Amino acid sequence: xxxxTIQAVVISLLLVFGATVSAGVELAYIFGIDHSIYEVxxxxxxxxxxxxIPHSIELRGIDTAPDGKIYFVxxxxxxxxxxxxxxxxxxxxxxSVSPSATPGADYGDEVIVYTNETxxxxxxxxxxxxxxxVAIKTTDTVGGYEVYYSVATGAxxxxxxxxxxxxxxxxxxxxxxxxxxxxxxxxxxxxxxAGYFAFDDADNLYLSTGNHHPASIFxxxxxxxxxxxxxxxxxxxxxxxxxxxxYESPDSLYFADWESxxxxxxxxxxxxxxxxxxxxxxxxxKDVALLSGRVAAGRTLPSTMSxxxxxxxxxxxxxxxxxxxxxxxxxxxxxxxxxxxxTIKNFGISTAETFEVGITALYPGQKREIEATFxxxxxxxxxxxxxxxxxxxxxxxxxxxxKVLYGQNISIRAHADSCFGYKAxxxxxxxxxxxxxxxxxxxxxxLPTAPLGGLTPLASSLTKR
Numbered sequence: 001x002x003x004x005t006i007q008a009v010v011i012s013l014l015l016v017f018g019a020t021v022s023a024g025v026e027l028a029y030i031f032g033i034d035h036s037i038y039e040v041x042x043x044x045x046x047x048x049x050x051x052x053i054p055h056s057i058e059l060r061g062i063d064t065a066p067d068g069k070i071y072f073v074x075x076x077x078x079x080x081x082x083x084x085x086x087x088x089x090x091x092x093x094x095x096s097v098s099p100s101a102t103p104g105a106d107y108g109d110e111v112i113v114y115t116n117e118t119x120x121x122x123x124x125x126x127x128x129x130x131x132x133x134v135a136i137k138t139t140d141t142v143g144g145y146e147v148y149y150s151v152a153t154g155a156x157x158x159x160x161x162x163x164x165x166x167x168x169x170x171x172x173x174x175x176x177x178x179x180x181x182x183x184x185x186x187x188x189x190x191x192x193x194a195g196y197f198a199f200d201d202a203d204n205l206y207l208s209t210g211n212h213h214p215a216s217i218f219x220x221x222x223x224x225x226x227x228x229x230x231x232x233x234x235x236x237x238x239x240x241x242x243x244x245x246x247y248e249s250p251d252s253l254y255f256a257d258w259e260s261x262x263x264x265x266x267x268x269x270x271x272x273x274x275x276x277x278x279x280x281x282x283x284x285x286k287d288v289a290l291l292s293g294r295v296a297a298g299r300t301l302p303s304t305m306s307x308x309x310x311x312x313x314x315x316x317x318x319x320x321x322x323x324x325x326x327x328x329x330x331x332x333x334x335x336x337x338x339x340x341x342x343t344i345k346n347f348g349i350s351t352a353e354t355f356e357v358g359i360t361a362l363y364p365g366q367k368r369e370i371e372a373t374f375x376x377x378x379x380x381x382x383x384x385x386x387x388x389x390x391x392x393x394x395x396x397x398x399x400x401x402x403k404v405l406y407g408q409n410i411s412i413r414a415h416a417d418s419c420f421g422y423k424a425x426x427x428x429x430x431x432x433x434x435x436x437x438x439x440x441x442x443x444x445x446x447l448p449t450a451p452l453g454g455l456t457p458l459a460s461s462l463t464k465r
């Protein structure tokens with residue numbers, strides 16, 4: 001297992017901010033590119049990989065149980081469907097690993113706790129709601145607990161938390177209504193929840209907003225084993241992101257800020273203080289868990305804090321602008337071709353390797369977006385961090401029912417790092433980014449009405465959504 005020395009600047013920052021981490025606490029993190037969980041010992045200033053999953057599998061939220069097990073969420077593409085070659089399976093798991101009873105030994109083999117398998121069509125944007133996080137809820141004072149997971153899409157709609165009942169069964173536990181977890185947006189106030197949550201030992205449920213500025217932590221009382229009776233109450237807010245969080249004691253919980261730091265929130269004063277930062281090697285902290293407990297052999301585990309992170313320098317592709325020109329109609333208005341320019345920026349620092357751009361369209365009377373033909377060479381042979389590139393081409397629109405397009409409102413969506421036409425690709429497609437939720441932009445296109453007496457159609461209009 002690889003070890004590295006944390007540079008002295010980290011220790012000085014800890015002292016300056018007066019961190020209140022208990023003696024012997026070991027911090028841990030995970031690289032987004034190698035999917036390992038690392039422990040960081042704040043006393044010796046060293047870190048060590050304690051568990052690694054295969055690179056082709058995406059590692060998401062984590063939590064730990066009283067018996068020392070680490071629970072985590074993974075996602076990966078499965079094989080092509082035997083019944084329908086145009087579709088493939090996508091597998092999401094809640095898994096666990098157990099610590100060895102021998103000090104210094106590795107964790108044991110993975111155990112699948114819950115499986116969610118969905119079938120996705122090749123070349124069509126996924127409508128799957130991903131499993132985001134896992135959390136442990138204790139049920140007694142002698143080590144009993146239940147496992148819960150969340151399903152969320154940020155601002156895409158109300159989210160849910162489920163209790164795991166078996167390897168393929170789960171019970172709906174709580175619905176997170178976005179209206180109950182508001183955040184400030186450019187257009188006022190809107191709901192947002194990225195799926196990160198935690199329980200304390202007094203039947204309270206905590207929700208953190210996620211990768212959003214500003215971000216909040218909400219507390220909900222009455223969180224029993226089977227249902228939640230309380231309503232969200234905001235207890236803390238800050239201008240930086242609040243991603244994963246974990247409960248430590250009646251007066252403390254910890255959260256990650258999606259950049260390079262971990263904070264402790266005092267549940268009495270509701271004030272947060274910095275307890276760990278790693279600017280020197282610039283990780284993005286994603287999730288936090290506090291390891292403590294006793295294994296079957298009787299060895300007491302050290303008090304350990306674990307966190308998931310992504311390299312801060314990872315690429316981050318986003319679409320900043322879509323510009324459409326005037327269309328040309330063919331086949332009596334049943335086909336429209338319009339020039340389209342898509343501006344893509346790499347908001348990260350590292351270079352994004354080769355990726356492709358795709359377009360989907362939602363036509364009047366249709367419920368699902370379908371892939372549209374975009375004639376530009378949509379492949380980009382690398383984009384340096386901080387740079388932009390314009391993709392110019394012709395978008396061809398044809399209604400699935402062959403209807404006339406004159407005067408129609410059509411929603412088009414551009415996708416950076418598109419995998420349309422590819423089979424069994426990872427969820428992140430070709431470029432693993434620091435943020436996989438900001439790759440697309442949707443605009444509403446108003447096509448001109450039919451020409452009269454050979455006159456040129458009125459100009460089309462484009463509105464961002």
